[in-house]
Amino acid sequence: MEPKIYFDGNINIEFENKKIALDPENSTNADLIFISHAHLDHTPNLETVIPKICTKATKDLIQHRKGMDMINTINFDSFDINGIHMKQLNSGHVTGSTSLLIEIKNKKIFYTGDICDKHRFHLKAAEIPKSDIMIIESTFGKEEYQFPNISDTIDKSIKWIKEQLESKNSVALMGYPLGKAQIISKITENFNIPIIVHNSIYHINEICKKYGFNGNGYLPISDFLDILKKEQFIGIFPCSSKHVMSVKSIDSKYPIKTAAFSGWAIDQNYKNELGVDEAFVLSDHADFNGLLKIVKQSYPEKVYTFHGFEIEMAENIKDRLGIEARPLTEKRGNLSDFI
Secondary structure (H helix, E strand, O other): OOOEEEEOOOEEEEEOOEEEEEOOOOOOOOOEEEOOOOOHHHOOOOOOOOOEEOOHHHHHHHHHHHOOOOOOEEOOOEEEEOOEEEEEEEOOOOOOOEEEEEEEOOEEEEEOOOOOOOOEOOEOOOOOOOOOEEEEEEOOOOOOOOOOOHHHHHHHHHHHHHHHHHOOOEEEEEOOOOOHHHHHHHHHOOOOOOEEEOHHHHHHHHHHHHHOOOOOOEEEHHHOHHHHHHOOOEEEEOOOHHHHHHHHOOOOOOOEEEEEEEHHHHOOOHHHHHOOOEEEEOOOOOOHHHHHHHHHHHOOOEEEEEEEOHHHHHHHHHHHHOOEEEEHHHOOEEOOOOO
């Protein structure tokens, strides 16, 4: 019996009446759920007794962020069930994030989850195994999303921060609380000035410290509100127009300059749309070239693309690498004919 890969609102792999749901976005009757990481868009429906596979870091982060008990959770490096061998691999995305390599009847299926092929401080580049079938995210799966060198971006951001501080401004830096905020914490840790972080970031940083993040020297905003009004500071806040407006409304002795960190900053309109003074191109995902490199390294016979520019990514995989590829959501129901 061949394994079946299909999409019914969730990504599923089924073999001998056992079904694995991969980062399910909707309710599922699967026998097993794989959770690649703790971003909230990957963890909407976990109030279930169905066994869940994830790292301990991901479990702790989900429990904190969602205020729920992650019951029936399995943490493993490799795992066997009903003739299915599974192995978690570092995906390089955020603290605790993993890809999943599934081996069924000598056929290796590699689900990337959100993935990054670049080192960033404590986050190491993704492990890429050889595979027969690949299921790859396509967040930045268009040719226009080619990012600058990460070291150059970090140097550029440090230079900008220094210039603002020397001009007697304070600085508010915006990034996603899990992932980008830890990178920003590392970028700013050597400045001899108070580093004030939003409470959501402070608590996530503290959890990440248990799992390889070694940031220090930052203070929770709830305990140090006076600093924002009376002293020069560097602040780290969640990345949203709501938080940008909130920061700009602070009655501070020092003018506050704002900057955001995101892969979407490659679009020249991003800075103005978010309402910040500067934006730096820095992502926790692989860019277009990185995605192609990941596929080439794994060298599968066939590829499914999902999430983001999946149509464009599939076309480029076929045209540039000569590997059969198509969007996972292109056809509802059983896709085992593609295997």
